[in-house]
Amino acid sequence: VGKRLILFHRVRDLEVVEALEVSTGEALWSTSYPTTYRDDFGFDEGPRATPTVINDHVFTYGAEGILQALDFASGKRLWSVDTHTEFGVRKGFFGAACSPLVYDGKVMVNVGGPAGAGIVAFDSNTGAVLWKATDHGASYSAPIIVTIGKQPTALFFTRAGLVAVDPEDGTVIAEFPWRSRLGASVNAATPLVIDQRVFISASYGTGAALLDLQGSSFVPIWTSDEILTNHYATSVYANGYLYGYHGRQEYSPALRSVDLETGSVAWTVDQFGGGTVILAGNSLLILRERGELILANATPEAFQPLARAQILSGVVRAFPALANGTLFARSERELVAVELSQH
Template sequence: MLPCPNPPSLFLLLITLICSFFSAVSTAQQPSSDNDWPRWRGPGGAGQWKAPENIQLDWANQKPELVWKQPIGASYSGIAVVGNQIFTMDRQANEQTSEDALAGNERIVSFDRQTGRKLWDFSYAAHYKDLDYNKGPRVTPTVHQGRVYTLGAVGHLTCLEAQTGKMLWQRDLVAEEKAKVPMWGFAGSPLVINDTQLIVHAALQPNGCYAAFDCRDGKEIWRSGADPAGYTAPVLIKNGEHQQLVGWTPKHVVGMSPLNGEIQWKIPYEVTYGVSIATPLYKQGHILVCGYWEGSKLIKLSDDLQQAELVWEENEYLRGLMSQPLHRKDHVYLLDKQHGIVCFNLITGKVRWTDKNQLTPRGRNPQATLVWVNNSEHAMCLNAEGELVVTSLRPTGYNEISRHKLVDFTWAHPAYSGDLVFARDDEKLVCFRIPTKVSSSK
């Protein structure tokens, strides 16, 4: 018979169990916050910053202030923010790198949001054989219910505990599933749907252009499609009670069932060099995809999302590459490869204006990350030169308000959290505080 603990011991045991329970709950699922930027393009992937109401967008008298700076390795990986943690990826040398420049480790790393102190990192070997633009991983980490999900450039699908960096599971999709790595590596950030499935665009063989994995243990649930992998993740769209995954491969725009991956419709769109990069945009019952050489296409969906038809296509002014377009009140704002920011009507495709390359210089691979500020016409734009630009985007024209240098050359997507912006280049991760308006005294 086990001895019965005395009352003080019983009390301490009870307190310990309660504390352990709440600690486990905290580790498993951090509550969401308006300050979180938990995935590619922020909450819901909407590309909208929930900025403080008193945020100052005119920086003529007060510039953004550097809060902290930390060294980091090279990468195209974007930044995620949940709670008091920052998450991103980079590439580090390992013991084989001196003999083989393509050898190295991919690293997932977390920093303290307020101080920049490194909290943990997790590394694994990743050889970049035959990978063009081979300086580092591409995806933005996806943080969901206390877990961090990443897809490495050459197919390592990883799940870590967010607070500690402990590996919960990892799949080498190339070794295990014969996934075919595209020329520039896997770049579509993992997508969590219905809290249970992790969707990746990784061309498993055979017939695994898209695949769903169990968030808990990484076991495959379904796979779908025979197309090769492009560089963007699918999106989950909703119309009433209907849900659908929409993806853009190098050969088609496709609609799939989230339950089993069944392809419900597809529209041909074969792109040069397979550069299906920008995430499909679902607005006003239509899907918009924007390509570099072949231009943009608008696809109308039926109310039940089961049928699709091409509405228009344009390849003179609407040729996006990596930059994600923004939509507001019937109009879309897209960084075209030649004309700069272009404003056009979503339904008709009619061009209203171009900014004539004011936001970012014209170049071979123009890039700028565009994010709306709250529900306003103002947008934050981090261009490839590392300049954070505040603009007003409206159908009547482009207006620049402020501009400030944050980092050196970068294609990595920044993150916004409260009055802070986080950005990176190939050597440093920085945190800047955006000025706020001082309330007038009564």
């Protein structure tokens, strides 16, 4: 944001938010709080939710459900809420990981609490609860705000499925159940909205769906578990085609291009391995889990890599950030800034 990079990470038994100068990496301020979160599956200890920066505030959501607002200029804590304690939320498989959605003075989070506290909106200035909606458990997907028809709509891909909510008061507009029959499963990819239609995808035998919101119902255009099953990395869309991962991370997923309209697979690279993909113009920036960055054409004709570079060591699962021609990426122990040349 501007000349600052916001970093949210774990340092020993602290969850730390830092502002870094983008050209040098120099720390401008740092704010932290204690955490006892431990991952039950041998992965990193979090946090996993991307910070949200808006109106001179930084909003973060920690692995144990600590939602906080900081002053962007100084890092001063403005308010915080322990959502897991306040709403009786269980730890879950990988802790809390819903990035805060900020819109019209509200901070909305898929908290995952019982008794109507599945999705909760907080006042962005005070942290006071404004409304609650659904009994849906928490997912690992980031919610988004879109305009469907003429109505601002918040889309949450919760543990139970897709929910469209009126951000003003939490009224549920429509729901579409989309969850694996496996108990040990998650929804993690963020919904994509393309020409008033919504694409969702999950692994664990769940699959992908292209939906049309008609009144109070999501109507499927197509669904399949054989096309583009995103485990944790959200796909991207360009010129009629989706690009993303098909299959679970631990089984070395394929990289694919898929026709959005029909669901037909344009091309696939089997056993590509896990990672993330973002869109930059007409190019794909693919960051593999072992730290290799690949620049490729976003074309349905074939997988066309243009350049490759090893930019990180260790395990890389965090989405990178692209701003002003510089890619910021991190592994468990490294943070790098990579200047991208024009292609």
